Amino acid sequence: MGLEAKLQQDGFFTTTIDAIISWARKSSVWPMPMGISCCAIEMMAVGDPKYDIARFGSEVMRFTPRQSDLMIVAGTVTYKMSHVVKKIYDQMPDPKWVIAMGACTSSGGMYRSYSVVQGIDQFLPVDVYLAGCPPRPDNLLNALMQVQEKIGRTKARDFQDLPQPDFTKQY
Amino acid sequence: MDFKEKVIQQLNSQFPEMKLETTDFRGDFCIKFSPDNLLMICEFLKNNDQLKFLLCEDITAIDWASRTNRFTMVYHLFSLKNKFRLRLKTDVDDSTTSIESVSSIWRTANWQEREVYDMYGINFLNHPDLRRMYMPEEFEYHPLRKEFPVMGIPGSLPLPKK
Numbered sequence: 001m002g003l004e005a006k007l008q009q010d011g012f013f014t015t016t017i018d019a020i021i022s023w024a025r026k027s028s029v030w031p032m033p034m035g036i037s038c039c040a041i042e043m044m045a046v047g048d049p050k051y052d053i054a055r056f057g058s059e060v061m062r063f064t065p066r067q068s069d070l071m072i073v074a075g076t077v078t079y080k081m082s083h084v085v086k087k088i089y090d091q092m093p094d095p096k097w098v099i100a101m102g103a104c105t106s107s108g109g110m111y112r113s114y115s116v117v118q119g120i121d122q123f124l125p126v127d128v129y130l131a132g133c134p135p136r137p138d139n140l141l142n143a144l145m146q147v148q149e150k151i152g153r154t155k156a157r158d159f160q161d162l163p164q165p166d167f168t169k170q171y
Numbered sequence: 172m173d174f175k176e177k178v179i180q181q182l183n184s185q186f187p188e189m190k191l192e193t194t195d196f197r198g199d200f201c202i203k204f205s206p207d208n209l210l211m212i213c214e215f216l217k218n219n220d221q222l223k224f225l226l227c228e229d230i231t232a233i234d235w236a237s238r239t240n241r242f243t244m245v246y247h248l249f250s251l252k253n254k255f256r257l258r259l260k261t262d263v264d265d266s267t268t269s270i271e272s273v274s275s276i277w278r279t280a281n282w283q284e285r286e287v288y289d290m291y292g293i294n295f296l297n298h299p300d301l302r303r304m305y306m307p308e309e310f311e312y313h314p315l316r317k318e319f320p321v322m323g324i325p326g327s328l329p330l331p332k333k
Contacts, residue, residue: 079328080307086331114314114323115306123331 018155025069025095026151027057029144032068032092034085036075039102039134043074051137056144065091070147072140073124076104077117086123094162097151099143100126103133174255175200181222185215201258206244206270209261213276216248216257224248224257227277230284232263232291236317241265242293246273269294290315 006013031053035043046053053059062068065088077085089098100120103109106129108118120126127150130143175195182191182202189212192203204212216224226249233243240262248257263270272295274280282304284295289303292313302308312319312327 079330080305083331113321114319114328117330123333125333 018157021156022152022154025154026148028060029056029058029070029097029147029151030060030062030068031058032065032071032088033061033063034071034073034075034088036073036077036081036085037104039074039105042134042137043072043101043140045137046140051141053141053144056141056148058144065089066093068092069095070097070099070144071124072099072101073105073120074101074134076109076111077120078115079117080115082117082120082123085120089124095154095159097127097147098124099128099130099140099147100124101130101140101143102135103131106130109133174253178202178216178222178255178257181219182212182215185219186211199258200256201260203260206261206264209259210271210273210276212259213246213273216259217276222250223252224250226251227273227280227283228256230273230280230287232287232293232315234291234315234317239265242268242291244270244287244293263293267294268292269296271296272298274298289313292316 003013033040033043045051047059047061058070065071069092071089071092073085089096098120100106104111104116105120106126108116110133112118117123128143128146130139132139135143175193178200179191179193179202182189186208189204189208194201194203202212216222227246228249229245229247231245231247233245235241235243242263244261244263246259248259249255250257261270270293272280272284274284274295275297281299284298285300285302286304287293288295288298288301289305290313295301303310306314307328310327312324314323
């Protein structure tokens, strides 16, 4: 960013609250790994030193939705499982984003069948769709960068009317 | 003596009046009989000292769609003592679509018969806990029946609200 050079030169810089907040948000996207089937293996590979999701500030895989910003739905979502996915998504505090990882999650993939939801966008607002069966780890990193770009375009007041999560609610 | 002949010989000597059809295709030995004899035969196959078919590997069914006897039950047994696989087949009664449960003989048959009930809608009489295995309990159809469309029946499985 050249931030260090700027700071060394002048000792200060000016910005807007929107810019600094969205920069902070996109640089620390904490994923909720919703690993349902084989895509989850590639998602694990993203965390290892070779692909290293930590370069993007997203190494903190939170296995609780209440500390997460981004849900990576990785795997075949059946009708039975869809209620679980939605229940976990509902517990994530706003603002939140969703990556539909892989063919099954995006469109049902090879499972054109009575038991598999033909695309999770039928019940979740998806931000980035990710092709592949399963997608390569670099592809998931690319999706994460797209989410970051999307977050970078937001303004702080975009989320002011969103309902606060009710942590006392029993799910 | 071949073990296949031994199985038949034992069954014939125990149940002389019973009608058994046997087929032997590429080493898959199969016995077909009337559903009334199911429990007797299964109990004998399991408890006979020489046969000892202690392991019920799989229970499944066939939907013939057009025949008079629509469903056929298939039991795969394995004798650990003799290292021998045996397949039993019996037709399901068309009017009631029900058959005796073998879960009193092999406990593992409990879940296997639940699966068959879920997928084919065959009722097992005297089953201890006949609930669906895979599909939600309020689901009304049986997916592996031939008339069930592969993409399911729209609206039969609820999705969460967006």
